[in-house]
Amino acid sequence: MKIQKEIIDFEKGKSFKLFSPSLKDCFFWHYHPEIELVYVEAINGIRHIGKDISGFTNSDLLLIGSNVPHLNFDYKIQTECRQMVLQMRENFLQDIIDPVPEFDDIRHLLERSYLGLSFSGDTKRIVVEKMHSLMTTGNFDSLIGLIEILQILANSNEVKELNNEDTRIKWFLNDKIRMGTIYDYIHENYDKKNECQSHCSNSKPEYCGFLPVF
Template sequence: MKIQKEIIEFEDGKSFKLFSPSLKNCFFWHYHPEIELVYVEASNGIRHVGKNISDFRESELLLIGSNVPHLNFDYKIQTECKQLVLQMRENFLQDLIFPVPEFENIKHLLDRSYLGLSFYGEAKKIVVEKLHRMKDENSFESLIGLIEILNILANSDEVKELNNEDTRIKWFLNDKIRMGTIYDYINENYDKKTNVNEIAQIVSLSTPAFCRYFKKQTNMTFTDFVNNYRINQAKLLLLQNSCITEICFQVGFESLSYFNKLFKQHVGETPSEFKKKHLNKVEGMI
């Protein structure tokens, strides 16, 4: 599965668009030149921005820079999921934000966004409230709201950089291997015994060369990467109240004791503890 370029269309007279996409069953590994602010609310999900692959719980607020490849954040989420996505025209930033001296902090924020920025704490709370209000405001008020949001994020230290290097599309296209191809293989085969020799052959590398490449690009071995993916899938199934033993084998593990041990290493709690805590939380919301 190759990286796709998303073509974003804007309404006439609008500098940005704010909408709620839903692509749960679609593996949309994509990029676009527009900078994007994403808020997603779900019990658990996968976060893949640039080289960073991790999971999130409950909610996530992300600023993703121009041409940074990312996976749709509702991918494979089977529980309730809400999203708000704000995409800004390229010329809006270049013509309005970048030339204005008073927006220097915002310019610095947007310059850093190629790393993928995850916000938390009070800044996240305030921005999410403003995003929800913007849906009902007129064009001028929503534009002012966007500038206020960018200013809040620009002045916040409640932020985590997801990548420590440039992962914009040029990096991926110049590389001999497409991350989408590897991700697609894992997505199709994580529930059975994956074969590093097979994926190495698919991407036209010897097995040792593939292992070196993969470790360099992800800071993980192929086996660790696959197990991390399996654990994320297991969490989604646990939230559906599935049987732990069945989940263990359903996501590709051959030993229940190993699954329990690895799950606790990754998540900080056993599958049964995770299941009990999050299902009680869901029941309390009903």
């Protein structure tokens, strides 16, 4: 259950990487200094970002800030699961966004991403389409495409903050004992998600009595 620092390698000449991982059998509780945009598609699953542990159905689009601990979203999902993960270089905010005043909305978005942001509705649909298109574009066009994605997210009101306080790794290191209890619970009870799914209300699938409240 030990938290791991993920070391991310980038291709030379690229400010971000976009790939589709598969780690279903791995409990990968980890953090990294790079800001990450994740799209996951599955019948149902559990997201664990910072202190938030909650369920999702069908799909989720998440922006995870620098050094925020999170679990891989496909952990123990036995049905079909597809993911796209976009990771920005550690200095992306400071070197590319901060110096440009026209990017103020994006800067604010990335600065509050430490809370863990979940996007829904048309925002999710449009951004996922654009993420797919990044797979086949050249370096310059893909960077412009990423800026467009971030601008859409920055201007969206279809967003939910998953945490209401700072959950970056510094907080985690000061709360090891309590978080260890949470890890054990997740690992021992993750298979109950299917049972959980059958008990959840279709109108509010994110609320579930089978998930712990800490």
